[in-house]
Amino acid sequence: MTSIATHPLSSPTPHVLTSQALMQLGMRFGIDYRFDGPGSGVAPIAHGSVHDVSLPRSLHLTLSDLQVERTYWSASRQSVPWFISVVLDGHITATVGTQCVTLTAGDGLCAHFNPQYSLTVCQPAQPRLRTVNLAVLATEPHALPKPSAGPLLHYWRLPEALTHALHDTIDQPPSACRQPLVWQGLALQLLGHGLPSEATQSSLPERPETRLTHRDRQCLTRLHQRIADQPAQPYCLNHLAREAAMSPSSLRQKFRACYGYSVFDHLRQCRLAKAYRDLQRGFSVQQTAHACGYRHATNFATAFKRAFGIAPHEVHQHEVRNRH
Numbered sequence: 001m002t003s004i005a006t007h008p009l010s011s012p013t014p015h016v017l018t019s020q021a022l023m024q025l026g027m028r029f030g031i032d033y034r035f036d037g038p039g040s041g042v043a044p045i046a047h048g049s050v051h052d053v054s055l056p057r058s059l060h061l062t063l064s065d066l067q068v069e070r071t072y073w074s075a076s077r078q079s080v081p082w083f084i085s086v087v088l089d090g091h092i093t094a095t096v097g098t099q100c101v102t103l104t105a106g107d108g109l110c111a112h113f114n115p116q117y118s119l120t121v122c123q124p125a126q127p128r129l130r131t132v133n134l135a136v137l138a139t140e141p142h143a144l145p146k147p148s149a150g151p152l153l154h155y156w157r158l159p160e161a162l163t164h165a166l167h168d169t170i171d172q173p174p175s176a177c178r179q180p181l182v183w184q185g186l187a188l189q190l191l192g193h194g195l196p197s198e199a200t201q202s203s204l205p206e207r208p209e210t211r212l213t214h215r216d217r218q219c220l221t222r223l224h225q226r227i228a229d230q231p232a233q234p235y236c237l238n239h240l241a242r243e244a245a246m247s248p249s250s251l252r253q254k255f256r257a258c259y260g261y262s263v264f265d266h267l268r269q270c271r272l273a274k275a276y277r278d279l280q281r282g283f284s285v286q287q288t289a290h291a292c293g294y295r296h297a298t299n300f301a302t303a304f305k306r307a308f309g310i311a312p313h314e315v316h317q318h319e320v321r322n323r324h
Contacts, residue, residue: 036071090129117151231270
């Protein structure tokens with residue numbers, strides 16, 4: 001996913017994003033990419049489409065619809081007055097300085113960042129990640145407020161009507177002659193709802209950067225991969241900390257510094273991704289809920305729909321119909 005990119009990727013045609021392709025884009029546009037686990041430069045990171053909608057006057061809109069095969073991170077080294085990202089399906093975690101938010105379907109963020117405090121976005125492996133991203137490259141043409149001097153990360157929830165409009169419009173052919181006009185109107189709505197008020201534009205407090213040794217990264221990588229490979233196992237912070245040869249508080253701090261989200265955010269994301277695959281294999285909702293650690297199917301259904309924008313029984317029914 002190119003959630004912090006401000007560059008054209010032109011074609012909406014489905015394609016494969018490899019680590020090599022993303023690294024090349026990163027060198028051109030000031031974005032650092034990291035990838036989960038080893039792999040060659042031609043190994044697929046994601047499948048899907050990423051394309052731009054032509055907008056006038058310093059607005060850059062990117063639409064992304066991906067199946068993410070391997071978790072990856074993007075960190076911008078550039079400076080953008082305002083950047084808005086909204087999630088229509090799936091989930092991401094964004095970090096600026098000491099602030100970190102996890103976005104699921106219907107959530108949005110508005111950020112101001114710079115080379116010192118980059119916007120880091122984690123795109124976990126998941127069946128579908130669909131986002132709309134709007135970069136404001138200059139505030140003057142639109143009479144927009146200028147951000148505060150320091151970095152900023154503002155979370156907001158999309159109004160239901162705007163969510164429906166984005167879903168309806170993103171499914172239309174991007175080549176339609178009226179689409180740029182429609183998206184221009186939606187971009188202005190995103191700015192109207194997403195820009196923070198003056199009261200929230202305070203600089204982020206400075207905090208010493210968490211230092212990670214080579215050994216720390218090795219231990220965290222092994223732990224991260226173990227959870228991804230065995231998400232159904234019962235996990236306890238004390239046991240995980242002992243496995244990583246760290247104190248519980250040190251593990252919490254270093255895991256978030258390394259990956260941009262908490263240990264148990266990662267566990268929840270892995271369990272829900274496994275649940276999606278199990279439903280596709282024909283497991284019932286009740287079986288799937290119990291297999292990924294939920295005692296009650298209703299709690300599982302709520303978490304699943306928040307993550308993927310679709311109820312688990314809909315995935316199950318779709319697979320059953322396809323088999324018949």
